[in-house]
Amino acid sequence: QVQLVESGGGSVQAGGSLRLSCALSGNHDGSAKRCMGWFRQAPGKQREAVATINPVGDTFYTPGVEGRFTISHDNTKTTIFLQMNSLNPEDTAMYYCAARTSWCYRILEGADFTYWGQGTQVTVSS
Secondary structure, three states, rough: EEEEEEEEEEEEEEOOOOOEEEEEEEEOOOHHEEEEEEEOOOOOOOOEEEEEEEOOOEEEOOOOOOOOOEEOOOOOOEEEEEEEEEHHHHHOOOEEEEEEOOOOOOOOOOHOOOOOOOEEEEEOOO
């Protein structure tokens, strides 16, 4: 059974940084590593894509986070990270990790992903 577990959320002041991690397990054929990404959902707002990465390290970002956020993966491609710098209160949201069994070559919507983590809260105060 494929599982995604996020960690690294917390509370920071505006201008601060956080690094989120997401560990993929139970993916015995490796298919779920073909595309992994981060999404976020703020209270009262729709879920939005933040960044995606494929196994060769191509990265894709939604406008508004590019230049501040960096998505990456470890050598095994089973853990992805989201380094978030220059955080502002508008970045406050629940952040979710997601994976799918098809490659990605651009930023994708949530409906394109099959597996989801439980989320980790990021709160940025002004």
